[in-house]
Amino acid sequence: xxxxxxxxxxxxxxxxxxxxxxxxxxxxxxxxxxxxxxxxxxxxxxxxxxxxxxxxxxxxxxxxxxxxxxxxxxxxxxxxxxxxxxxxxxxxxxxxxxxxxxxxxxxxxxxxxxxxxxxxxxxxxxxxxxxxxxxxxxxxxxxxxxxxxxxxxxxxxxxxxxxxxxxxxxxxxxxxxxxxxxxxxxxxxxxxxxxxxxxxxxxxxxxxxxxxxxxxxxxxxxxxxxxxxxxxxxxxxxxxxxxxxxxxxxxxxxxxxxxxxxxxxxxxxxxxxxxxxxxxxxxxxxxxxxxxxxxxxxxxxxxxxxxxxxxxxxxxxxxxxxxxxxxxxxxxxxxxxxxxxxxxxxxxxxxxxxxxxxxxxxxxxxxxxxxxxxxxxxxxxxxxxxxxxxxxxxxxxxxxxxxxxxxxxxxxxxxxxxxxxxxxxxxxxxxxxxxxxxxxxxxx
Amino acid sequence: xxxxxxxxxxxxxxxxxxxxxxxxxxxxxxxxxxxxxxxxxxxxxxxxxxxxxxxxxxxxxxxxxxxxxxxxxxxxxxxxxxxxxxxxxxxxxxxxxxxxxxxxxxxxxxxxxxxxxxxxxxxxxxxxxxxxxxxxxxxxxxxxxxxxxxxxxxxxxxxxxxxxxxxxxxxxxxxxxxxxxxxxxxxxxxxxxxxxxxxxxxxxxxxxxxxxxxxxxxxxxxxxxxxxxxxxxxxxxxxxxxxxxxxxxxxxxxxxxxxxxxxxxxxxxxxxxxxxxxxxxxxxxxxxxxxxxxxxxxxxxxxxxxxxxxxxxxxxxxxxxxxxxxxxxxxxxxxxxxxxxxxxxxxxxxxxxxxxxxxxxxxxxxxxxxxxxxxxxxxxxxxxxxxxxxxxxxxxxxxxxxxxxxxxxxxxxxxxxxxxxxxxxxxxxxx
Amino acid sequence: xxxxxxxxxxxxxxxxxxxxxxxxxxxxxxxxxxxxxxxxxxxxxxxxxxxxxxxxxxxxxxxxxxxxxxxxxxxxxxxxxxxxxxxxxx
Numbered sequence: 006x007x008x009x010x011x012x013x014x015x016x017x018x019x020x021x022x023x024x025x026x027x028x029x030x031x032x033x034x035x036x037x038x039x040x041x042x043x044x045x046x047x048x049x050x051x052x053x054x055x056x057x058x059x060x061x062x063x064x065x066x067x068x069x070x071x072x073x074x075x076x077x078x079x080x081x082x083x084x085x086x087x088x089x090x091x092x093x094x095x096x097x098x099x100x101x102x103x104x105x106x107x108x109x110x111x112x113x114x115x116x117x118x119x120x121x122x123x124x125x126x127x128x129x130x131x132x133x134x135x136x137x138x139x140x141x142x143x144x145x146x147x148x149x150x151x152x153x154x155x156x157x158x159x160x161x162x163x164x165x166x167x168x169x170x171x172x173x174x175x176x177x178x179x180x181x182x183x184x185x186x187x188x189x190x191x192x193x194x195x196x197x198x199x200x201x202x203x204x205x206x207x208x209x210x211x212x213x214x215x216x217x218x219x220x221x222x223x224x225x226x227x228x229x230x231x232x233x234x235x236x237x238x239x240x241x242x243x244x245x246x247x248x249x250x251x252x253x254x255x256x257x258x259x260x261x262x263x264x265x266x267x268x269x270x271x272x273x274x275x276x277x278x279x280x281x282x283x284x285x286x287x288x289x290x291x292x293x294x295x296x297x298x299x300x301x302x303x304x305x306x307x308x309x310x311x312x313x314x315x316x317x318x319x320x321x322x323x324x325x326x327x328x329x330x331x332x333x334x335x336x337x338x339x340x341x342x343x344x345x346x347x348x349x350x351x352x353x354x355x356x357x358x359x360x361x362x363x364x365x366x367x368x369x370x371x372x373x374x375x376x377x378x379x380x381x382x383x384x385x386x387x388x389x390x391x392x393x394x395x396x397x398x399x400x401x402x403x404x405x406x407x408x409x410x411x412x413x414x415x416x417x418x419x420x421x422x423x424x425x426x427x428x429x430x431x432x433x434x435x436x437x438x439x440x441x442x443x444x445x446x447x448x449x
Numbered sequence: 450x451x452x453x454x455x456x457x458x459x460x461x462x463x464x465x466x467x468x469x470x471x472x473x474x475x476x477x478x479x480x481x482x483x484x485x486x487x488x489x490x491x492x493x494x495x496x497x498x499x500x501x502x503x504x505x506x507x508x509x510x511x512x513x514x515x516x517x518x519x520x521x522x523x524x525x526x527x528x529x530x531x532x533x534x535x536x537x538x539x540x541x542x543x544x545x546x547x548x549x550x551x552x553x554x555x556x557x558x559x560x561x562x563x564x565x566x567x568x569x570x571x572x573x574x575x576x577x578x579x580x581x582x583x584x585x586x587x588x589x590x591x592x593x594x595x596x597x598x599x600x601x602x603x604x605x606x607x608x609x610x611x612x613x614x615x616x617x618x619x620x621x622x623x624x625x626x627x628x629x630x631x632x633x634x635x636x637x638x639x640x641x642x643x644x645x646x647x648x649x650x651x652x653x654x655x656x657x658x659x660x661x662x663x664x665x666x667x668x669x670x671x672x673x674x675x676x677x678x679x680x681x682x683x684x685x686x687x688x689x690x691x692x693x694x695x696x697x698x699x700x701x702x703x704x705x706x707x708x709x710x711x712x713x714x715x716x717x718x719x720x721x722x723x724x725x726x727x728x729x730x731x732x733x734x735x736x737x738x739x740x741x742x743x744x745x746x747x748x749x750x751x752x753x754x755x756x757x758x759x760x761x762x763x764x765x766x767x768x769x770x771x772x773x774x775x776x777x778x779x780x781x782x783x784x785x786x787x788x789x790x791x792x793x794x795x796x797x798x799x800x801x802x803x804x805x806x807x808x809x810x811x812x813x814x815x816x817x818x819x820x821x822x823x824x825x826x827x828x829x830x831x832x833x834x835x836x837x838x839x840x841x842x843x844x845x846x847x848x849x850x851x852x853x854x855x856x857x858x859x860x861x862x863x864x865x866x867x868x869x870x871x872x873x874x875x876x877x878x879x880x
Numbered sequence: 881x882x883x884x885x886x887x888x889x890x891x892x893x894x895x896x897x898x899x900x901x902x903x904x905x906x907x908x909x910x911x912x913x914x915x916x917x918x919x920x921x922x923x924x925x926x927x928x929x930x931x932x933x934x935x936x937x938x939x940x941x942x943x944x945x946x947x948x949x950x951x952x953x954x955x956x957x958x959x960x961x962x963x964x965x966x967x968x969x970x
Binding site (some may be wrong): 499502503509526543593594595608609625632634638640641668681697699700701703704711715717718720721722725727729730732733734735736737741742745747750751753754755757758761766768770771772773774775776777778780781806812813817829830831 | 881883885886889890891892893894895896897901904905907908909911912915916917918919920921922923924925926927928929930931932933935936937938941949951952953956957958964965967969970
């Protein structure tokens, strides 16, 4: 089975791609429109620089080459939602060309990614249609992969990883205003491919592809043939259906768009700071600090901010020591720290350095970090720690078999943890309780 | 007012202002340049009654400079044509009512010819400014592509055809070229232009393509040859050179112009703008087709069909992309010649204004070749100037100077020098 | 261009042609295509020139501005509840 995806991602610009209308936040239909994005006669598009900047960042993420100079094309498409009945897109000079994205160790080749404008949104209504052009002219990037994905689950896994990386690299807010859509191409060995158009969201991509895989397999088993066609995904019924055969399919006209000239991509690219993708960060942490890949993944997946704190500490003390504190007390209180980690990095570093220099011991260091992060004073932390210890010891006394079981089976302490959590009424975080219970049981 | 009575006879305006302030400069816009307060249908029934909600940059600049917009001028539908007979109305030649004003913007040339001190702005696509200016005996200046903002120009062809100026004297051309030039953020290409500096260079040497007068009528040939003599009398050096590359322009231009037209005119389908009353219960393909079939004229349909064909399948590479490469070649050759000469000199048109009877019998290819001198500079984005140079059989013939990119000053200088050396006649306009 | 091609291409361009127009177009376009044959033998130069100004167009900074005249613009359109009415979609 071969699967290739064409992924449409709306870019987080503040204004539209070819006019100054706000990109998001319209209160009702047709509020963020102007003569430009309504295709009124005589208007000329003018390109939003930020769309190019974001395009370059995505190209880098996909390990694609970026042309020094690019331009746009016009693609004819008669449909009520497209205000000029041609879409401004890219044909000869996509902003991202020939790249590769690694899903684990598997390379997924990227054919290209190009910038284009979104049309409005059209809905059926009575005997006609109704269109809202607020979305008309929103910047999109369309990422096209080679058919390198082998299963619907893998396609979803790929999309999940890719979107996480994209969100990070271009600061794409997860506010629901900007959507992800994909066209999914799928074919069985030696057979024609079908394209399922306009599938919204990750879950639906997997569902649509699974449905198609099953449908195509059934046809082939029955001795039938797969017709090359475009299909739609019906998200409510969770089935794909054949799209009406397009009389004009393949007859698109691509004319170079001369209205805003060429784009000097090189000079824009030279001025951009590139943000590392989470995946590339994991690889770098592993090689730079000789840490285990799973631990690196765990840190980065918790948060890129946590990984940055680790790097800062590793540079000030040593990697092993930094790792101990980052994966220990810091990560167990990460939620409390996340928002202002940058502001507190210096204080955290001081505490860790004092421990390295022997001014404080491990227990004190853990307590000081905890106090700093949670904003409680040290005595309260100490007392809280003491109270927690007392609770755990009491629970062990009341369930003496646990101490023995713990030596054979890690899960035995879950009983103790459960009791303490219940009795303390959630006063301690589960990770604190786990750490303390483990410490006490190990020491018995 | 005089412009209204003249309009009844010559049909230059599609819509005319009922009045205007005395002593103000009057200007007009071809019907494909939008202005608030006026309709803009680009000569097409599909845009009938369209009232734009914004002002084009040239309109805004002319108004800010104290100009009074007195009318929208008749033109060929969407700027496609050489005789101004395919639009919503047909302008009549000021020198002979039975003759064409030339196209696409014949109404503009007619207005410039008949109204004193009038500045007519018009699109230079297709037959350019040179064909109508030549047929109506006025001066016509086509600036470099990218010099004048095209914001508000309803273009059928996007990569060619800046807005140009027609008037009866060189001073008006020079003054109002300054007013409408300079960059405009609403037209990104115009925003990249170098400054316009007038008066820095003089016309000293021109090149005439060898064999150029083999392609023209006897009257035009005689007028052209006399003009070469006049220029030499003005101590301009005139030399004959081989420029066969200019001939490549016509085929490649047709391919690019039609291809771009097919795209640009896809917008007009009975939704959002212009004609919109139809049966919305029809599937969208049928609905759109019904409007385009009913309201586009034959010439426009022909262009759209031709242009659609130019980009289909393999044609895209063999015709469309190839023509872009031809354009680069012709531009290089122009550049080479224009590094040695200040301008290239040709007739503006191979014929003088034909009668409407002649127009109705003309073959499609011959009509297109009426633009064989006007099209190449526009095709390559170069500035050019048409001036009257003779009156064979009582109607004007035109002389065209083509200059290097951004060198409008050579042309304004040529216009000023020419009007001193040659006696430009005004038509005997009757009301 | 033969009659069938003219018909097919007109269909793609969303135009219906009458029998008369079909014949006229076949004739005129065949005539002009004879002229166009020249492009096959014409030398070309790189890079292809799609904009004779050869400009790097000015880019716009990403600053949103709400257009103040949208209502006026919508007045000339067929509207329903704030939406633009159009033909049936399939």
